[in-house]
Amino acid sequence: MSSEKFGVKVYSYDWHLNQGLSPDQAAERLKNQGIDFAVVQNRYVPMASSAVESGLSDRQQAKLEALDDRDFAEALQEVGLEYWAACNVFFAPDQLERHPECRPVDQFGLTARKIDWYVGICPSCESYWKKRKAQVVEAVKELQPYGVFLGFIRFPGFWELWLPHTKRDDWPEFCFCSRCRARFAEEMGIDDLPEEGADPQAWIRSQVYEKFVEWKTDLITERVGEISESVQEVKPGTEIMVNTLPFIEDDFSGAGREVFGQDKRKLSSVTDVFELMTYHQMLGRKLHWIGNTIRRLRKITNRPVSSTVQVKPYYTEGMHAGRGREAQLSPKEFERAISIARNAGAERISFFTWADLLETEAKEEVLENLL
Numbered sequence: 001m002s003s004e005k006f007g008v009k010v011y012s013y014d015w016h017l018n019q020g021l022s023p024d025q026a027a028e029r030l031k032n033q034g035i036d037f038a039v040v041q042n043r044y045v046p047m048a049s050s051a052v053e054s055g056l057s058d059r060q061q062a063k064l065e066a067l068d069d070r071d072f073a074e075a076l077q078e079v080g081l082e083y084w085a086a087c088n089v090f091f092a093p094d095q096l097e098r099h100p101e102c103r104p105v106d107q108f109g110l111t112a113r114k115i116d117w118y119v120g121i122c123p124s125c126e127s128y129w130k131k132r133k134a135q136v137v138e139a140v141k142e143l144q145p146y147g148v149f150l151g152f153i154r155f156p157g158f159w160e161l162w163l164p165h166t167k168r169d170d171w172p173e174f175c176f177c178s179r180c181r182a183r184f185a186e187e188m189g190i191d192d193l194p195e196e197g198a199d200p201q202a203w204i205r206s207q208v209y210e211k212f213v214e215w216k217t218d219l220i221t222e223r224v225g226e227i228s229e230s231v232q233e234v235k236p237g238t239e240i241m242v243n244t245l246p247f248i249e250d251d252f253s254g255a256g257r258e259v260f261g262q263d264k265r266k267l268s269s270v271t272d273v274f275e276l277m278t279y280h281q282m283l284g285r286k287l288h289w290i291g292n293t294i295r296r297l298r299k300i301t302n303r304p305v306s307s308t309v310q311v312k313p314y315y316t317e318g319m320h321a322g323r324g325r326e327a328q329l330s331p332k333e334f335e336r337a338i339s340i341a342r343n344a345g346a347e348r349i350s351f352f353t354w355a356d357l358l359e360t361e362a363k364e365e366v367l368e369n370l371l
């Protein structure tokens with residue numbers, strides 16, 4: 001028996017629509033696979049399509065409508081699994097149409113546009129934030145989960161594209177919208193911030209950047225804290241898992257904290273578990289990078305770390321083709337990724353995604369042998 005907990009990200013309804021499993025059968029399947037926890041998509045906090053989802057037929061749509069997320073949550077808990085409600089925070093492209101004021105602005109003053117499936121939301125935008133927070137609270141009320149998983153809880157950026165041969169300066173940095181600038185100036189006591197037209201972005205970056213980073217990281221930490229407080233009122237003891245970028249300390253010159261606003265030390269005060277996206281193939285890294293990344297995060301937080309490993313390769317086609325990512329991820333490599341995460345001391349290890357695991361018998365066998 002191992003002391004780690006094993007989990008899956010359930011980011012589609014594939015188990016029901018394509019595998020034909022009922023909630024009870026799905027729960028049994030997970031239990032038999034040796035899974036202890038599941039981070040699950042739900043309709044209380046609608047999950048926009050990412051690289052994972054595909055279009056549904058009318059028949060599938062009808063089948064999906066008849067499925068109640070509460071039944072799956074209950075089925076999992078009945079067989080002793082932890083059900084974590086997956087809640088994407090600052091990612092909801094359809095909401096940007098309703099809240100154009102939430103569109104982030106980069107260091108050049110350019111408004112964020114969709115790249116592939118991704119466009120983020122400005123974390124200081126209250127109109128959107130209030131709605132999303134209310135959805136998370138509703139999810140907790142209805143699903144009574146073990147915990148809440150906060151995805152995209154950061155300043156915007158398509159971090160999966162940050163391959164080793166790229167530099168931090170190659171990428172946009174957010175958010176320099178007029179609301180963020182005004183809030184920053186007010187909350188941090190900056191009196192001489194230049195007006196629009198005088199390149200306030202460059203001024204912030206050259207004159208008061210560390211203060212700006214403090215403000216960004218405080219805001220993200222506060223957002224997690226606000227959700228934590230609100231869900232405690234509905235279901236005391238609900239744990240908070242924070243979806244964390246695998247950019248630790250000085251990776252990409254401190255981008256995890258400075259660009260994406262995730263300060264792991266600050267976040268430790270409001271987080272029960274750090275979920276670390278150790279997606280080595282997506283980021284063009286070797287397997288040992290998984291272990292190093294986990295160890296480096298563990299050094300700066302006393303919270304448990306949940307390392308998520310990929311089951312199959314991603315970002316190998318279309319605009320992502322030919323960028324140096326491996327096109328294959330063999331069962332052997334999957335097995336080694338799990339062992340490396342284990343040896344690095346991750347308290348939890350999860351698999352991205354459950355649908356990918358169900359697709360590949362050889363990888364299910366890896367689990368059978370290991371767990």
Ligand SMILES: [Zn+2]
Pocket residue numbers: 104105122123124175176177178179180
């Ligand atoms: Zn902004």
